[in-house]
Amino acid sequence: MTITPKPTQTIPDTGIYERRESIVRSYARSMPRQFHRAENVWMHDNQGGRYLDFLSGCSTLNYGHNHPILKQALLDYIMADGITHGLDLHTDAKAAFLESFEEVILQPRKLNYRAMFTGPTGTNAVEAAIKLARKITGREMVIAFTNGFHGMTLGALACTGNAAKRGGAGVPLSHVSHEPYDGYHGPDVDTADLLEQRLSDPSSGLDAPAAILVETVQGEGGLNAASPAWLRKIAAIAKRHGALLIVDDIQAGCGRTGGFFSFEDMGFTPDIVTLAKSLSGMGLPFALTLFRAELDQWSPGEHNGTFRGNNHAFVTATAALRHFWSNDSFAADVRRRGALLESRLDKMAREHGLTTRGRGMMRGIDVGSGEIASVITAACFARGLIIETSGPRDEIVKVLAPLIIDDAVLSAGLDILETSVRETLAASFGVAAE
C-alpha cells in the first residue's frame, strides 16, 4: 500500500477561476492545485500529484473519498434510474435510509428520534433546529457558545461566534447569547455554573432561552472538547429552564469521535440533534435534524426546501450505515486510531511546549498563532499533506484524517506534520507568537 504523498510543485492555470469564480473562495488559495480524482485518503491533482488528505472535507469524508462500497451502491442506483430528486415524496431510497437509520443507529442507542430532511446543508439543519425550539417554547433567545460554528445563513450565523463571519451578515445578529464554553475562562471557572446563575436570576438580563445549542467538540472553533460532566450540567440547565438542548453534531458526529453521535455514553440525551457533513458517507449534500418524537410539532411544509429529497445521498448514507455501523468494529478502530493520534500530537506538543486539543479523531495542536500555523500547513502541503487550521485566530493545526485511514498512513502523515512543525518552530525561534 502506498503510504507517502507525491506532491507536484507546479501551480496550474487558474484563469477561469480568476475570471469567473468569486474571490470568496478560500481553501483553493492555500492549496493551489486542480484536483482530478480521489480515492480512500488520497487526492490526485491534474498533473499527476498525490496528496494525503488530513482535512477530509472538514470531516465530510470520514469514510474517505469514493469508498468502493458506497460508490458501487450509487452507481447501481443511478444505472437503474433510481429517483434522483424527490422533494419529500416517499421513495425506495428514503425508506431504506430511514429503516437502516432506525435499525443501525437509533434502536441500539435507545433513541426515539424523528428525522427531518432539511435542505441538504448543515446550516439548513441548524436553522430548522432553532426554529423548532422557538416554536415549541414560544421563546426567541438561543444560547450558543464562544467559538461555536453553526453555519452561514442568518439564523445559524447568529449562533456562530466568529467575528469575520458575523460581520458578513450586514445586519445585526439577534436573539442569540454566546456564553463561555467549557474551560473558556480557565480551569478554575466552571462556565456552566456562570450560566446557571444568570438563568436563575430574574434580573440578569439574560432572557429565558428557547434552546441551548452546543457542539461537544468545536470543530471550527479550535477543537475544544467539552467534558462529559460539563455537558451533563448544560443538559440539566436546559431542562431546568425549559429550554431544548440541541447538539450540533455536524462535524463531531458520524463517527469522528468514536461513536456515531459524539454524545454517546455521556449520560444525557439531546432534545434535538443536527447532522450533515459525513452523513451521506461519500460527501454528497445531506443534512438531518433529529428530535424527540414528542417535539415533532411542525405543520406540513412549515419548513421545506427543494433538495430535501437528495436520493443519491440516501443511497450512499444507507450503504455507509450498514457497512460501518452494523457492529462496533469500526467505532473501535476509530477509538484506537484516535489514541494513536493523541499520542503523536502530545509528543509533538511536549517537544515544543505546546498544548493539544480535541477528542477521538478530531484533534489539533495549538502552535500559538495563525501565522505560525499557516507556515506549518504550507510546509505540510509542500510535502503532499493536505491539512488546515482552526480556532479563533487559526492558531490550531487540526488533524481531520479520514477515519478509515490505515495506521501506517496515518503515521506517515503525522511524520510530515511533525517535521513541518519542528522546522517551522526552529525557523521562528526567538520570534514571539502574535
Add this chain to the structure above:
Amino acid sequence: MTITPKPTQTIPDTGIYERRESIVRSYARSMPRQFHRAENVWMHDNQGGRYLDFLSGCSTLNYGHNHPILKQALLDYIMADGITHGLDLHTDAKAAFLESFEEVILQPRKLNYRAMFTGPTGTNAVEAAIKLARKITGREMVIAFTNGFHGMTLGALACTGNAAKRGGAGVPLSHVSHEPYDGYHGPDVDTADLLEQRLSDPSSGLDAPAAILVETVQGEGGLNAASPAWLRKIAAIAKRHGALLIVDDIQAGCGRTGGFFSFEDMGFTPDIVTLAKSLSGMGLPFALTLFRAELDQWSPGEHNGTFRGNNHAFVTATAALRHFWSNDSFAADVRRRGALLESRLDKMAREHGLTTRGRGMMRGIDVGSGEIASVITAACFARGLIIETSGPRDEIVKVLAPLIIDDAVLSAGLDILETSVRETLAASFGVAAE
C-alpha cells in the same frame, strides 16, 4: 412512445415514515405512493404504477428525470473516481463547469458575472445575495414583494411572503419590506410608481434599501408574471436609489420561461442573480449566486458552506449546459411548448370563466380556492398525473412539466387536467368558492 399514465390505487405501507420521518413532510401526503425509479417525464412507484410528472420537482427537473446524457456523464465521472466533495478546491469538474457557463451562458448574453458557489440550496444562494447587497451598500433593508418566495433560512424567510412559512420562524422577521408586486392592486395601480414615491420621500418611513429582490414569475406565489415594463421600472428604481437589483431566478431560470435566464431580452441587467433548482440539470443540489464582477467584494471565506463543492452537480450541470444551451433550439422548443400550454390553459379558463397566469412553461389556472384546487389535483393524481398548486391560498393549479416533454405527452397530461377541472367544477357547481 408511451403517452399515458398507469396509476396504481394501492397505498403502500408507510410505517417507517410514520415512525421516523417528521410530520413536516408535505407532498407525500397528497401523493401517497412510494416511488422507485424515474426517467424522462415519468415516475414509477414500487407497485408498477407510472405517473406523468407535471411538477418536475418544483422546476428542478426541467430536463426530466435522469436524462441519459447527464446520467452517463455522472456515471463516467463516478467510475473514474472523480472528486465528489471538494469544499472550494479547484477541481476538473468545477473548471469545466465554469468554462461552459462562461462560454455557453455568459458570453453569448454579454453578462460579466462572477459565480459564487454557495451551499447547494436556493435559500443559501439568496442568503449570500442579500448579505452581499447589505455589505456593499451598508444598508440593512431589503425590498421584496407580495407573494414572493425565497427560502426558509432566516434571512431568506424574511423575504418570503407566505404567512404560514413566516410563522415558523419563531422570531420576528426584520429588515425586509414587502411591496406590492406587478398588478397586485389591479390594473389601474402601477405598483412601481407607489414604490418610487415612497423611496423618494424622506419621511415615508421606508428606509433606503440595500436591495430589491424580485422574481420575474412568482413560482410559489401564484405564477404571477411581471411585465417587462414593470421590471425595467423596478430596475431603474433600484439604480436611482442606490440599491442592488437581485433577480431570484431559482424557479423561473434555467429555461423555464424560454431563455436560460427569465429576464433575458427585457432591457435590464440584474446586479445579482440567484440560481438553483434545475441548475444541475439532474436534480442534484446546486446553487449559485451570480453578480457583476465589480460587486465581488467578499473576503475569502466570509460566506462559506461545506457542500459548496458538490462536484457531481458540476458534472451534470456542465453536460446540461453543453447539451441544451449550445444553440437556441432547446429554447425555441420551450417557447413553442409554452405557447401550446398557454393555449390549452386559456381554453380551460374560458370554459369555466377562470383566469390563467404565468409565462413560458410556468403557468397555472386560478380555480378560485385552495379547496377546489386540491380536489382537482387529487383527481389528476388518481388518473396518474402529478400536479400541484400554488398561490397565497393554493388556489392556482400549476403546470410545471419538464421542458423536454414531448408535445403529445404534454397534451395527454393537459387532457387529464382538463377532465379533472371540468369534473371538479361540475361537482362543486352552486358551491361558492371559499
Add this chain to the structure above:
Amino acid sequence: MTITPKPTQTIPDTGIYERRESIVRSYARSMPRQFHRAENVWMHDNQGGRYLDFLSGCSTLNYGHNHPILKQALLDYIMADGITHGLDLHTDAKAAFLESFEEVILQPRKLNYRAMFTGPTGTNAVEAAIKLARKITGREMVIAFTNGFHGMTLGALACTGNAAKRGGAGVPLSHVSHEPYDGYHGPDVDTADLLEQRLSDPSSGLDAPAAILVETVQGEGGLNAASPAWLRKIAAIAKRHGALLIVDDIQAGCGRTGGFFSFEDMGFTPDIVTLAKSLSGMGLPFALTLFRAELDQWSPGEHNGTFRGNNHAFVTATAALRHFWSNDSFAADVRRRGALLESRLDKMAREHGLTTRGRGMMRGIDVGSGEIASVITAACFARGLIIETSGPRDEIVKVLAPLIIDDAVLSAGLDILETSVRETLAASFGVAAE
C-alpha cells in the same frame, strides 16, 4: 390690546450655549434670541423685544403662555407645599385631575377609558401604547404611516417616518411597517384599500399587526389631515384584523382641531389614545396613555417611570380642563378661529397657486420647498412672528397659534405671514423650487 410684535434685531451673546449645550439644538438656530418671559400669545426677549407666537411650543401651549388661571392654581399649590413629585402615589392633585378628566372629558363623550400616567413625554406615552398593544395581541408588528411622527425613543422612533430622525437610531428600526397615509398616492388611490388587501392576503408578507398607529392630522409630517371616512375605514381594518387602533393625539388633541380629541364625531372610537403636549395646559411635562378599560391588562409596575407623578402638571391640567372644557364655548371659539385661519391661508394659496393643508387651528401652506419655507419663516421672525415649518422636506409653513388668540391678533399675525410669503415668492420668481 397689543396686536403687533416688536422684534429686536440684536442677537444676544450665546457663548454659554456654544460652550455647554449640545449642537443638537434646533429652534434656537432660526430664532436666535434669549427669551425672558411670556404671557398669552407673546414671548419677550431679554432685550425688550416682543414676539407673536405662532408655534405654541409645537402645540404644547394651546392655552397660551402662563395662562393666569392655570398660573394661579399652580402658585397656590406650590405655596401650600402640595406634593411636587409623587411617583405613582395617590395625591390630592392626581385625584382632582382624574375626577375632572372623567367628568369633563370622558363622561360627556361616553368614553370608558382608563388613564396610564407614563413618563411625562409624548414618546413615553407612545411606547406604553405600543407595548400594551403587543402584549395584548401577542403580535409584534405595528402599522404606522408615511410622514407619521411619534417620538424619539427606539420604540416610538421605529414608528416615525422621518429618515433623518430614523438615521439617529444607530440600529435598524424593526417591527413597524409604514403604510401610505390618506391621500398619499393622490386622490385616485384609496390607501385604506391598499392596506386592507395586503392584510387580507396570507402571502403578502405583511405580518398580522398588533396595532395601527395613526395621527388624524400629521403635525410634523406636513399637516396632512385624514378624512373621517378614511379613518373609519382604518378603524374597521384594525378591528377586522385583530389589531388595536391607537390614535396618537399628542399634537392634534387638547383642542387643536376643535374638540378635545381630534377624532370626535367621526364615528369610531380608538382602542388606545396618547396625549401629551397641551395636556398640562401650561407647558409642563405631562403625558397620558388612555385605553379601553378591558385593555387594562398591565401587571403592576410593568411599565413605570420616575416622573409619572408630576403633580404640578396635574394641577394645571385640572384647572385647564375645568376652565376650557366644562362647556362648548371654547371649542366653538376654536372652530371659528380655525375657519378664519383656513380662509386666510386659502387666500394666500390662491394668490400664489399653492395648496393648504390641515384642520381646525392646525394648518399650513405648502410653499414648494424647504428652502423657500425657511426664507418665509425668517422673514416672519424679522417682523416679530414666531413660526415654523413642517413636512417631509420642511416645505409647509405651519400655523400653530395659541387657541386662545384674539381674532385681531390672529389676523395681525397672518398679515405678517401674508406679507412674508408674497415678498419671498416675488424674490424667488423664476427660481425653480428644489
Add this chain to the structure above:
Amino acid sequence: MTITPKPTQTIPDTGIYERRESIVRSYARSMPRQFHRAENVWMHDNQGGRYLDFLSGCSTLNYGHNHPILKQALLDYIMADGITHGLDLHTDAKAAFLESFEEVILQPRKLNYRAMFTGPTGTNAVEAAIKLARKITGREMVIAFTNGFHGMTLGALACTGNAAKRGGAGVPLSHVSHEPYDGYHGPDVDTADLLEQRLSDPSSGLDAPAAILVETVQGEGGLNAASPAWLRKIAAIAKRHGALLIVDDIQAGCGRTGGFFSFEDMGFTPDIVTLAKSLSGMGLPFALTLFRAELDQWSPGEHNGTFRGNNHAFVTATAALRHFWSNDSFAADVRRRGALLESRLDKMAREHGLTTRGRGMMRGIDVGSGEIASVITAACFARGLIIETSGPRDEIVKVLAPLIIDDAVLSAGLDILETSVRETLAASFGVAAE
C-alpha cells in the same frame, strides 16, 4: 423639631383610581394613602397623617420635598411670567442653569462635558446616550450589566435586566448583551476579566460594542456597589475596544453617594453621563445627557422632544446647584450621614446574620426574600415610615432618605426599620426564606 411620624390607619376612598387609573400603578398599592402636602422629609396624607420619607421619590428628592429655597425661586419665576415651556429656545432660565452647571459642577471637576437636554425622563436620557454611542462608533451592540436598570422605552429597556420589565416589551429586546456586574459571580471571579477575555476573542460571538453602560451603584438592581478598581477596569476595557463608557448616574448621581457624580475621585472619566431624578432638585421632570465635547456630533434636531425645555426645572436646578454645591459642606454632610447609615444597617445585619449593600446614602439590607422584605416595609409603613425594596427578587430593603435629613430624624427612621426587621424576622423564625 419633629422627629417621629404620625401615621393614619384609615385607607381613603380610592374609587376614582379604580375607575380611571390603570392597574399598572404600583407604589400606591403598598402605601394606600392619599397624600396632600409634603415638606422636607415629611409627607402628609389627607387625613392628617405624617410620614417620614425614606424613599425620596426613588432618589428624586435628594434635597427633600419642596425645599424652601428652591420653592421660592420657582414661585418668583412663575410670578414673573418666566418662560415655562421653551422647546430648545434660549431662555434666561436655561442660560442660568448652564452657567451654574459649568461653574459649580463642571469646572471644579475639570469635566469638559456638553449638555444635551433630552425629553425630561431618565429613559429619554439613556436613549440619547446609546443613540449617540451607536452613531459615533458605527456599532450596534451595547454592553449593560446584570441587574442594571435604565428605563422603560425600548432602547433603554433592552439595557435593563429585570425580566418582568423586559417581558412588557412585546418584542425581543436586541443589540444589548448583559454582562455580570462587579461581584456577580462571587468574590473569586473578576467579572471585568471575563468581559475582557470575550471582547478580545475574535470568535467569542460577542460583537464589538458601541458602549458599555454602567451604574456605579445599582439602585433598582439591589444596591450593588461596584468597586472603583472594577470600574476603572471597565473604563479601560471600553477604551481598549473602541466603545464609549456611559455612566448612568440617574439614581446614584446628584449627591446620593456623596459627590455630585457617583464616579468622582475614582480615576476615570466617563465619555457620556446620564442625569435625571434629583437634577431639578425639587422633583420636577428634568434629564440631561452629558458627553465629552468631541462627541457632540449630532445633527440639529436629530434627537428632540417637546419638553426638553422644561424651564421650571431649570430654575429649581439652578437654585439647587448654587445652594448645595457651591462648596463641599453638603457633600461632607452626605458622607457623614452615609457613614451613620452604614453603621446602623451593619448593626442590624450583624444581629440577624444578614448582609448590607450600597454606598453613601444609597444603602440596603438583604433580608433574604422579597416576601420578608415586603412584610418589613409594611411594618415600617404602619409605623409611619415610607420605605421600599429593591433587587432581583425585591429582597433588599433599601434606604433612600433625603440627603438633607437631620441626623436625629434619620436615627428615628432607622429605629423604626430596626424594630420592624427584628419583629418580622422573629415572626418568620423557622420559616425558610423563599
